Amino acid sequence: MQLTNRAKQVDRKPMTWLESIYLWNILKGMGITFSHLFKKRPTISYPEQKRSFSKVFRGLHVLNRDEEGRERCTACGLCAVACPAEAITMEAAERLPSEENLYREEKYAAKYEINMLRCIFCGLCEEACPKDAIYLSQTFAPSNYSRKGFIYKKEDLLIPNPVTEPEAYQKALGDKAGKN
């Protein structure tokens, strides 16, 4: 039965002497290879050169601070409950009267961890967050030799303080600066 009319009859004739030394076929293949020397290179030299990301790229998570440099996260657990990969865990604590310049609300996340091995960068945590505290930045998680390096803790995730380190803060904001 024939499904298409593109089938070709296999040529089973014995090769001639010229064909059996394969010289012509090798030259033909080399011709294709060398012709690429004169074409535009599709690769870039990462990490010196970097490609720009799309505006909606979802990369490594950042825990946001407010204008005064206080942490926005209140450990409400909505990101963790929204996370389809169950990558986020946290532990809440009550803010002490002396810590009012550190945390925005009376409850805060004392521990906040994202397991980047589990994370699928879907951005549902960003969507679920009622406090605008977590967003996905335009960098990705760097590679690491051990699994331990992929448990991101609060100190890895927190954005630099806009009051004490405004430049680092602006850099961390990246393209999202004008977003909100």
Add this chain to the structure above:
Amino acid sequence: MAEEKKLFKVTIDNITIEVEPGTTVLNAARKIGGDVTPPAMCYYSKLQGSGGKCRTCLVEVAAGSAADPRPMPKLVASCRTNVMDGMVVKNITSDKVTDARNGVVEFLLINHPLDCPICDQAGECHLQDLGYEHGKEGTRYEFKRRTFEKEDIGPYIQLHMTRCILCYRCTYVADQLTDKRVHGILDRGDHAEISTYISKAIDNDFSGNMIDVCPVGALTDKTFRFKNRVWFTKPVDAHRNCDKCCGKVTLWQRGDEVLRVTARKDEWGEVQNYDGKPGWICNDCRFHKKKSSDWVIEGLTNINRHSVIGQGKYPGLVIPKETIAEVMHGRDPKLLMDIHDISDVNDPSVDLSLIEGPATSKTFEKNEQ
């Protein structure tokens, strides 16, 4: 038998049911169950005299009774209206009711803060459910909201008066369950406020039940404060022999830690009945028995699958047996990663359930040294 007792026929949302005279419309609707039942924020069937305050249970009475089939001119509070024979009630089938209920919810939310991310009641809050069903996305209220300082009612109960919707349930608990009532409502109208008289501590054995009856997060358990979100804890039914109360409770666990103890709730969010009596639990069971060894565990509490509390809980879950020891012939694997080596969360050396109040930065500092 009830032959001599005349039963009243009442039709709620086109469903007819026969109930005893003296039943309220709300209770008749609860007998039918499902969507027909009006929501209730202040009515609590186990507390005498409760109801009639929040107006969320408003229903339309299309025909007063068989003898007098005229409709009632205004919407009535179903928790306070007794059924009559031949009464026709409209709840979800009436646009007037839905409209009025939306209005009531908007009023309830006028002074209610939007601090659900912080509030410990979130996930099992009746106002949250109500707002989800009937609430508006935005608020039309432009004025300053009524705020109060948070207050300690006794050593175990935290009062967030800002969140209170003045349902009076807790004062009925104080009245009917405890022998000496030491808290009530001060002032009137917009200034009305739940308070203990001159911050008198409530040290009665059953005072903790006001946490369970509170429909919002105004009264919360201080021993559970900020420990975990409700939906991340695992509810299990458990009991113990208690000489003060029935001892039948729900434990809210994380692993083996008992983070919170509450009374068992029925489908209406009320305390379950045992032998015809409400299963209130005493403060000893609620606040001091925070070890799983104190309890006989009966099994996972049945959670409605539409509830957020049911997330991540798998009834009938079979945990596969640990194979490493068997495969390795007793030797320790060389490359096994223990999550506690890296992760700080759920640190085994910090037992949150045994801390009196909420965790603070000090709780975790000690651990790091």
